[in-house]
Amino acid sequence: MAEMSSQERSDNAGRDPANVEVDPSYENDSSYGDELSSYTASLTSSVLEYRHENGRRYHGYHDGSYLLPNDETENDRLDMLHEMFLTMLWRRLYLAPITKPQRVIDLGTGTGLWAIDFADLHPQAEVIGCDLSPTQPALVPPNLKFVVDDIESDWAYEDNPFDFIHARFLALSIRNYEELIKQCYRSVKPGGWVEFQDWDPNPFSEDDSLKGTCLEKYYREVYGAFEMAGYEVCPGPKLEEWFKRAGFVDVQVKKFWVPYGVWPKERYFKKIGAWNQAQAEASGFEAVALAALTRHKNWTKEEVTILASQARSDGRDHRVHMMFTFYVVYGRRPENRR
Numbered sequence: 001m002a003e004m005s006s007q008e009r010s011d012n013a014g015r016d017p018a019n020v021e022v023d024p025s026y027e028n029d030s031s032y033g034d035e036l037s038s039y040t041a042s043l044t045s046s047v048l049e050y051r052h053e054n055g056r057r058y059h060g061y062h063d064g065s066y067l068l069p070n071d072e073t074e075n076d077r078l079d080m081l082h083e084m085f086l087t088m089l090w091r092r093l094y095l096a097p098i099t100k101p102q103r104v105i106d107l108g109t110g111t112g113l114w115a116i117d118f119a120d121l122h123p124q125a126e127v128i129g130c131d132l133s134p135t136q137p138a139l140v141p142p143n144l145k146f147v148v149d150d151i152e153s154d155w156a157y158e159d160n161p162f163d164f165i166h167a168r169f170l171a172l173s174i175r176n177y178e179e180l181i182k183q184c185y186r187s188v189k190p191g192g193w194v195e196f197q198d199w200d201p202n203p204f205s206e207d208d209s210l211k212g213t214c215l216e217k218y219y220r221e222v223y224g225a226f227e228m229a230g231y232e233v234c235p236g237p238k239l240e241e242w243f244k245r246a247g248f249v250d251v252q253v254k255k256f257w258v259p260y261g262v263w264p265k266e267r268y269f270k271k272i273g274a275w276n277q278a279q280a281e282a283s284g285f286e287a288v289a290l291a292a293l294t295r296h297k298n299w300t301k302e303e304v305t306i307l308a309s310q311a312r313s314d315g316r317d318h319r320v321h322m323m324f325t326f327y328v329v330y331g332r333r334p335e336n337r338r
């Protein structure tokens with residue numbers, strides 16, 4: 001097929017409608033109409049009626065249940081974090097020993113980059129990316145679809161379970177994390193795998209250089225607000241226990257250091273630290289703090305801006321060697337147990 005010019009790509013009204021061919025898979029797939037109507041039903045006004053507050057945009061579906069924005073600025077930040085996580089895992093999307101999964105779901109998919117990469121890597125799999133916000137790109141691999149749903153509500157997947165369930169970075173999103181993992185157990189096939197990748201978001205420094213900085217104050221205030229609002233702030237170190245209590249076996253725990261800034265000597269850590277600082281400086285300090293502190297601790301936007309800029313400035317101090325811990329935990333649902 002001849003390549004389209006940029007003019008042709010920018011609109012299609014000049015094309016002969018007779019040349020717009022019917023997709024044969026649409027003709028042959030009797031469930032397509034049902035799927036479409038359920039998708040468009042999920043895109044009813046409440047989903048797209050975003051909340052605008054303090055100059056940021058927040059999700060509309062189940063308004064108020066997630067405290068970070070869903071606007072373009074936030075999406076750019078999540079994409080930077082995706083690159084940081086890939087760098088950290090040596091460009092692997094997951095660590096569970098899965099082979100040829102047929103049905104896969106990514107919980108709280110965000111901008112959907114993980115799900116897009118996964119669908120490309122596993123063309124045989126039917127992949128679902130699920131989120132409160134329909135902010136993912138429209139042009140995606142044919143084996144991937146995005147749905148708007150609240151993963152803390154009841155699931156409807158037990159009768160059509162998954163081979164692999166994945167969730168990354170749901171710290172500060174979820175109230176009852178342990179129940180979410182039990183829900184995964186009920187919705188994964190016997191023999192199937194579940195993998196959660198998540199933070200211990202408490203900063204530390206091996207040389208005490210964090211002590212007395214505004215970074216300490218920033219994280220104390222912000223996490224305090226999330227805790228007041230009922231969120232699980234620190235899931236990473238608890239995942240193993242929750243997986244085992246839910247019934248998973250062969251549970252593996254991998255732990256990663258995540259520096260902040262380019263202070264580490266080793267190139268691998270320097271790169272991770274650079275992405276981490278880039279996402280936080282670009283918008284992360286405000287994005288994480290704004291709704292939490294204004295809605296739950298009655299701070300003003302200006303007070304949050306000052307705290308965020310103090311944290312940003314201390315984060316630039318070359319003498320400060322801040323780090324975080326990130327966990328990748330995966331487990332298998334046994335074949336012969338309910």
Ligand SMILES: C[S@@+](CC[C@H](N)C(=O)[O-])C[C@H]1O[C@@H](n2cnc3c(N)ncnc32)[C@H](O)[C@@H]1O
Binds near residue numbers: 059066130149174
């Ligand atoms: C910090 S982002 C992580 C996004 C993505 N997993 C990644 O690693 O790039 C958390 C995501 O979870 C979504 N989320 C939060 N609470 C949710 C819920 N109850 N149900 C579905 N999605 C939720 C948010 O909308 C957001 O996109």
